[in-house]
Amino acid sequence: MNQGKVGVSTFVHLLKAWPWANWTQELAAVRMLCIRSHHKGSSKLNEPIEIREILSTQLKEYKMFLTTALSEDGGNLIVTSSDNLNAPFPTKDRNDSFTLGAYSKNVLAGVASFAREDKEKLSHKGLLFTMYVSTGFRGHGIAKQLLGEIIKKVKTVLDIEQINLIVISDNVRAKRLYEKFGFKKYGTELNSIKWDGKYFSEDLMVLRLR
Numbered sequence: 285m286n287q288g289k290v291g292v293s294t295f296v297h298l299l300k301a302w303p304w305a306n307w308t309q310e311l312a313a314v315r316m317l318c319i320r321s322h323h324k325g326s327s328k329l330n331e332p333i334e335i336r337e338i339l340s341t342q343l344k345e346y347k348m349f350l351t352t353a354l355s356e357d358g359g360n361l362i363v364t365s366s367d368n369l370n371a372p373f374p375t376k377d378r379n380d381s382f383t384l385g386a387y388s389k390n391v392l393a394g395v396a397s398f399a400r401e402d403k404e405k406l407s408h409k410g411l412l413f414t415m416y417v418s419t420g421f422r423g424h425g426i427a428k429q430l431l432g433e434i435i436k437k438v439k440t441v442l443d444i445e446q447i448n449l450i451v452i453s454d455n456v457r458a459k460r461l462y463e464k465f466g467f468k469k470y471g472t473e474l475n476s477i478k479w480d481g482k483y484f485s486e487d488l489m490v491l492r493l494r
C-alpha cells in the first residue's frame with residue numbers, strides 16, 4: 285500500500301519537477317531543424333536525376349503518376365481525379381508544347397508541362413502547368429531542375445516572349461520556387477477555385493524572356 289503511495293507521489297513530484305517548458309522549446313527547435321534540413325535537403329540525391337521529355341505515347345505512365353500525385357498531395361494541383369480520368373495527354377510533343385519528367389533510376393519523380401497559347405493573338409506566350417514532385421523526392425532540387433530545363437527549352441523558341449503560370453496564393457513553396465527563376469506576380473484572382481465548399485485565390489505570375 286505504502287509503496288504504491290510512494291510510487292504515485294514520486295511520479296507526481298517528478299512530473300512537477302520536469303522542465304516541461306525547456307523540453308517543449310527543445311522539441312520545437314528539433315522540429316524546426318527537421319523542417320529546415322528537409323527543405324535544405326536540396327543536398328543531392330544518391331542517384332542523379334535525369335530530365336527527359338515525356339511523349340504523348342506515354343499517356344498511361346503520365347496518368348498513373350498523376351493518379352498517385354492526386355492521392356498523396358493533390359491539393360495544390362488544379363486537376364482533380366475525375367478530370368484526370370479521361371483527359372488526353374496535356375501537350376503536343378513539340379518544342380512549344382511539351383511535358384518533362386524527372387527520373388531517378390528510371391522512376392518518374394516529377395513532372396511539369398509547358399504549352400504555347402493556341403490563339404494567334406496570344407501565341408507570343410505560353411503557360412507552365414502541372415508541376416509536381418512526388419513527396420518522397422522533394423527538397424532535392426528536382427523542381428528547380430525541371431523549371432530550369434523548361435525555361436531553357438522555351439527560350440529556344442524565338443517568338444515566345446513570356447511564360448505565364450497560375451499558383452494557389454497560399455502555396456508558398458511553389459511561389460518561392462518561381463520567384464527564384466524570376467517570375468513576378470502580376471495579379472490575384474480571388475475565389476478562383478471552389479472545391480469542397482471552400483474558396484481559394486490564385487496568383488498570376490509571369491516570366492518575361494525577352
Ligand SMILES: CC(C)(COP(=O)(O)OP(=O)(O)OC[C@H]1O[C@@H](n2cnc3c(N)ncnc32)[C@H](O)[C@@H]1OP(=O)(O)O)[C@@H](O)C(=O)NCCC(=O)NCCS
Pocket residue numbers: 322323324326357360361414415416417418421422423424425426427428429450451452455456457458460461464
Ligand atoms: C512545389 C514543388 C514542385 C517543389 O518541388 P521540390 O523538388 O521539392 O523543390 P526543390 O527542391 O527544387 O526546391 C525549389 C525551391 O522551392 C522552394 N521550396 C522547396 N521546398 C520548400 C519548403 N519546404 N519550404 C519553403 N520553400 C521551399 C525553395 O525556394 C527551393 O529553393 P532552395 O532549395 O534553393 O531554397 C513540390 O513541393 C510539389 O510538387 N508540391 C505540390 C504540387 C505543387 O504545389 N505544384 C505547383 C503548382 S503551381
